[in-house]
Amino acid sequence: MVNLKINNIPVSVPEGTTVLEAAKVAGIKIPTLCYMKAINEIGACRICVCEVKGARSFVAACVYPVNEGMEVFTDTPAIRQSRKTTIELLLSNHNKSCLSCERNMNCELQELAYEYDCDMNAFQGEMTPTETDSSTDYLVRDNSKCVLCRRCVATCKSIQHVAVIGTRNRGFATDIGCAFNEELAETSCAACGQCINVCPTGALHEKSEIDNVRAAIDDPEKIVIVGAAPSVRAALGEEFGYPIGTNVEGKMNTAFRLLGFNTVFDVNFAADLTIMEESHEFIERATKGEHLPLITSCSPGWIRFMEYYYPELIPNISTCKSPQQMFGATIKTYYAEKLGVDPSKLYVVTVMPCVAKKFEKNRNDQAAAGCKDIDAVLTTRELAKMIKAKGILFTELADSDYDAPLGEYTGAGVIFGATGGVMEAALRTAVETLTGKPLDSVEFTAVRGTDGIKEATYNVNGTEVNVAVASGLENAKTLCEQIKNGTCKYQFIEIMACPGGCVNGGGQPIQPAYVRRNVDIKALRASVLYNIDSGKKFRKSHENEFIKALYANYFGTPGSHKAHEVLHTSYVNRKQ
Secondary structure (H helix, E strand, O other): EEOOOOOOOEEEOOOOOEHHHHHHHOOOOOOOOEEEEOOOOOOOOOEEEEEEEEOOOOEEOOOOOOOOOEEEEOOOOHHHHHHHHHHHHHHHOOOOOHHHHOOOOOOOHHHHHOOOOOOOOOOOOOOOOOOOOOOOEEEEEEHOOOOOOHHHHHHHHHHHOOOOOOEEOOOOHOOOOOHHOOOOHHHHOOOOOOHHHHHOOEEEOOOOOOHHHHHHHOOOEEEEEEEEEEHHOHHHHHOOOOOOOOOOHHHHHHHHHHHHHOOOEEHHHHHHHHHHHHHHHHHHHHHHHOOOEEEEOOOOOHHHHHHHHOOOHHEEEEEEHHHHHHHHHHHHHHHHHOOOOHHHHHEEEEOOOOOOOHHHOOOOOOOOOOOOOOEEEEEEHHHHHHHHOOOOOHOOOOOOOOOOOOOOOOOOOOOOOOOOOHHHHHHHHHHHHOOOOOOOOOHHHHHOOOOOOOEEEEOOOOOOOOEEEEEOOHHHHHHHHHHHHOOOOOEEEEEEEEOOOHHOOOOOOOOHHHHHHHHHHHHHHHHHHHHHHOOOOOOOHHHOOHHHHHHHHHHHOOOOHHHHHEEEEEOOOOOO
């Protein structure tokens, strides 16, 4: 252990600990801007500078290791002035349209400027020429608000293995963008939106569909139907001051109705439907020994990544549409027939933790009824914005339930939002189908948790089934390479583009870097879903009474011709 003093407080920490980490042990918060532990440790912004007795100059706390007997001072007048000047210099080259910015009141630069009593106009002069890239369906990059922290660059490269953005030019002209000045739509961006979640300012945000949704609600010719993904109920509350890991499902449903949606269904029912199709697909492939391992298709960010980087794996990918797309496809076929209305009169909105879902709804082969399965996708953040703008006092709302019948779901459907949830849900149904016996326990705990790659082996009717779960595209790459080189031992693989799964999607509430590195946000949000699951009467997708009726009255059996027409899709080789 290394012994030191921080602001005269004795601290003992392991060797190799940085001053930043040691300060936290002492109960002292040192401000940062560019720092992301183990991902972006570059000491570039100089917001975290501290005084070390005997050092020739200020040190960057985020990268400076502790030494025996060190004396550190984090809040001297000179340090405060240094940080204030640095922040004011950043503001001098920053678009200060804070009141209309997507990140107003949730901006790390804004918070620092307030804490250090900064003058927004202390330094005036020429500003770096900037651009706005809104070329994609899902994301907007506004470099006028960029502070060159490089957190987005590091995330794109190190966590997601895509690296489509980086620093360009030199000196005063330095900015963040794509190589050769390409627009983002021209690159192999996976559309995961993780760059948005780590951006400290409003330089990155989702492309809003709020106006389109409001217009549909106001259109008397439209029947507007909404459904939220499993993980939205586990995170939406953060936008209204609830602690991370609070279930606000009931209040969310009430808010939907107050916003003017005609019908409130749940994407969870479509997760159950996905399991019915995917389990059947796995059993069929395993029986024939063809195109294994089967790889899940629920994550559009993963699918887009695969199409660009590993198109040779297309035969291995489940042909099942994602729950979002099955949700819309079922509404515009089965439900439209039940209502006796033209599918084009139904306007289907989903609320997703993911910006890639905005891309997914516009993919080819996503129009089971001859019109788009999904008309609009809102992120969790966009839903919160609509609720606030409507003047709805979210915390005061009573709970309400979903509308029938597409609001029924099992515990298996809700755990889709956590990494490993799709695998566990599929195993619950596949194992019971293969054995013909009820499971002693429905909980496949080996595939739970926030580790990047998890694996397990299960004995099913005397046959060993090896499964793996990966979240984050860097981890997905590891499994893809195993399949390519013939060393893969798995028969069934779940992959989610976002680390931790949908609970940590690129459309979820943004937490500042300090919270992200000190709180296990993914685990707290996932615990909501597992708690809902454990409290459900039915915890297996094949036990969903509506799903049973849907097959009996419409689809026939899982994997039927009708099911393939409505619920399955195809993929594209984007590498060519």
